[in-house]
Amino acid sequence: MDNKQLDAYYQDLSFDPADNNLDIFNIRLQHKQLTFSQTDRSDFLGQPGTVNSWYQPELNSITFPADIFQPSYFRPLWPASINYGGMGIVAGHELTHGLDDEGVQWGPSGALSTSSCTNCTG
Known part of the structure; x- marks a missing residue:
């Protein structure tokens, strides 16, 4: 590899001496982008007959x-307000998991942290 290739490879990686957490986040983000592979369509998290959505705090992600x-x-002949209202209920339910007693323990970068909870007891 020559320097131009290396510069192009790392062009999105930036360092700020005043913010180490941001540096770590950027490095992890770039690593994920560089090593991301195709979705494995044969790897399922549950049984095929189970209808469920879930929140993943380590990814700050909701899966439908x-x-x-x-x-x-969800029915094609139902009014859109019913179909999308039902989806809104499910989305709202899953979003609240990010704020419940377990969800607040995860930081914005996906790391487990209790520092975001200043009044935590237990």
Whole structure:
């Protein structure tokens, strides 16, 4: 490799001496982007007949599997307000997991941290 290739490879990586946490986040983000592979469509988190959505605090992510957009939860002949209102309820429910007693323990970069909770007891 020559210097031009290395510069291009690391062009999105920036360091700020005043913010080490941001540096670590940027390095991890770039590593994930560089090592990201195709989605494994044979790896499922549950049984095929189970309809469920979930919140993953370590990724700060909500997953809506395709089965939740099928009858009996979602019907093409129902009014859009009913279909999307139902999805809104599910999305709202999953979003609240980011704020519950477990969700608040995760920092914005996906690291487990109790420092965000200044009045925690227990």
